[in-house]
Amino acid sequence: MxxxxxxxxxxxxxxxxxxxxxxxxxxxxxxxxxxxxxxxxxxxxxxxxxxxxxxxxxxxxxxxxxxxxxxxxxxxxxxxIGVVFQDFKLLPSMNVFENIAFAMEVVEASKPEIRRRVMDVLDIVRLKNKARFQPHELSGGEQQRVSIARAIVNNPxxxxxxxxxxxxxxxxxxxxxxxxxxxxxxxxxxxxxxxxxxxxxxxxxxxxxxxxxxxxxxxxxxxxxxxx
Incomplete structure (x- = not known):
C-alpha cells in the first residue's frame, strides 16, 4: 500500500x-x-x-x-487520501453540510450523490442533527468530527x-x-x-x-x- x-x-x-x-x-x-x-x-x-x-x-x-x-x-x-488536521481547517463561511460537500464538489460528484454521501458520513460521525450548523456553533470535538467526515466523504x-x-x-x-x-x-x-x-x-x-x-x-x- x-x-x-x-x-x-x-x-x-x-x-x-x-x-x-x-x-x-x-x-x-x-x-x-x-x-x-x-x-x-x-x-x-x-x-x-x-x-x-x-x-x-x-x-x-x-x-x-x-x-x-x-x-x-x-x-x-x-x-x-483523506487528511485530518489538528486545527480542523473548516471553512467558516460554510455550514457543516457545505464543508463536507465541498470535498465532493471538487471531484465533480453529482448533487444527488453529494446529498446521499454527505448524510451517510454525518451518520458515521454522529452529527446528522448538526448538518446546518456553522463551525463556530460546534464544540472542538464536533468540529473535528466534521473534519473527519470531510476527509472520508470520497471513500479514501x-x-x-x-x-x-x-x-x-x-x-x-x-x-x-x-x-x-x-x-x-x-x-x-x-x-x-x-x-x-x-x-x-x-x-x-x-x-x-x-x-x-x-x-x-x-x-x-x-x-x-x-x-x-
Missing part, C-alpha cells in the same frame, strides 16, 4: 528531515507515528500525500511513485491524521479515537502522528518511532516510548 525506499529530504535551509528512511505499511493497518518534536514526523506525513517531495528515494502509494509524479496528477492521488483508501486530538480535552480525544478505530474497521488505512502517550499506550496499534529523520523503532502493538 505505502512504501518508502531509502528516502532522503533536505530542506533549502540545510535541515535534513529524512535520512535514508525505508518503511512499508500494509492496506488496512492503523499506525501511530511518534517521536520528539523536529524528528521528521510532519515531513513523513506530508510525503505520503505529496505536500513535500523527497530529495531522493522512492515513495510508492498504491503503486504510484510520488517522487516522480507530475503536478497535474497530484489531485487524483489526493482523492484516495488512506486517512492521514496529523495530531487530531492535539486541541481536544481527554474525554473528547477518546471519542475521536474510537471513531477513527471504527473507520479503520471498515478497511481504511490510518496513519496518525501523535504526541498523546495515553492513547498510544492504551489503544495498542503498530508504532513507528522517528528520530533524526530515521525509523528508530517499529513495533506491532507498540507503546509510546517517550516521557511525557
Amino acid at each position: 505505502i512504501e518508502l525506499n531509502d528516502v532522503w529530504k533536505t530542506y533549502p535551509n540545510g535541515v535534513m528531515a529524512m535520512n535514508g528512511m525505508s518503511i512499508y505499511i500494509q492496506s488496512g493497518e492503523f499506525v501511530y507515528v511518534v517521536g520528539p518534536s523536529g524528528a521528521g514526523k510532519s515531513t513523513f506525513i506530508k510525503m505520503i500525500y505529496r505536500e513535500e517531495r523527497p530529495t531522493r528515494g522512492e515513495i510508492l502509494v498504491g503503486g504510484e511513485n510520488l517522487a516522480h509524479m507530475k503536478e497535474r496528477h497530484v489531485p487524483y492521488l489526493r482523492r484516495n 483508501d488512506v486517512l492521514i491524521c496529523d495530531e487530531p486530538t492535539g486541541n481536544l480535552d481527554p474525554e473528547t480525544s477518546w471519542e475521536i479515537m474510537h471513531l477513527l478505530e471504527e473507520i479503520n474497521d471498515r478497511g481504511t488505512t490510518i496513519i496518525m502522528a501523535t504526541h498523546n502517550r495515553e492513547i498510544v499506550n492504551n489503544m495498542r496499534k503498530r508504532v513507528i518511532a522517528i528520530e533524526n529523520g530515521r525509523i528508530s523503532r517499529d513495533e506491532v502493538r507498540g507503546r509510546y516510548g517517550y516521557e511525557s
Whole structure:
C-alpha cells in the first residue's frame, strides 16, 4: 500500500528531515507515528500525500511513485487520501453540510450523490442533527468530527491524521479515537502522528518511532516510548 525506499529530504535551509528512511505499511493497518518534536514526523506525513517531495528515494502509494509524479496528477492521488488536521481547517463561511460537500464538489460528484454521501458520513460521525450548523456553533470535538467526515466523504483508501486530538480535552480525544478505530474497521488505512502517550499506550496499534529523520523503532502493538 505505502512504501518508502531509502528516502532522503533536505530542506533549502540545510535541515535534513529524512535520512535514508525505508518503511512499508500494509492496506488496512492503523499506525501511530511518534517521536520528539523536529524528528521528521510532519515531513513523513506530508510525503505520503505529496505536500513535500523527497530529495531522493522512492515513495510508492498504491503503486504510484510520488517522487516522480507530475503536478497535474497530484489531485487524483489526493482523492484516495483523506487528511485530518489538528486545527480542523473548516471553512467558516460554510455550514457543516457545505464543508463536507465541498470535498465532493471538487471531484465533480453529482448533487444527488453529494446529498446521499454527505448524510451517510454525518451518520458515521454522529452529527446528522448538526448538518446546518456553522463551525463556530460546534464544540472542538464536533468540529473535528466534521473534519473527519470531510476527509472520508470520497471513500479514501488512506486517512492521514496529523495530531487530531492535539486541541481536544481527554474525554473528547477518546471519542475521536474510537471513531477513527471504527473507520479503520471498515478497511481504511490510518496513519496518525501523535504526541498523546495515553492513547498510544492504551489503544495498542503498530508504532513507528522517528528520530533524526530515521525509523528508530517499529513495533506491532507498540507503546509510546517517550516521557511525557
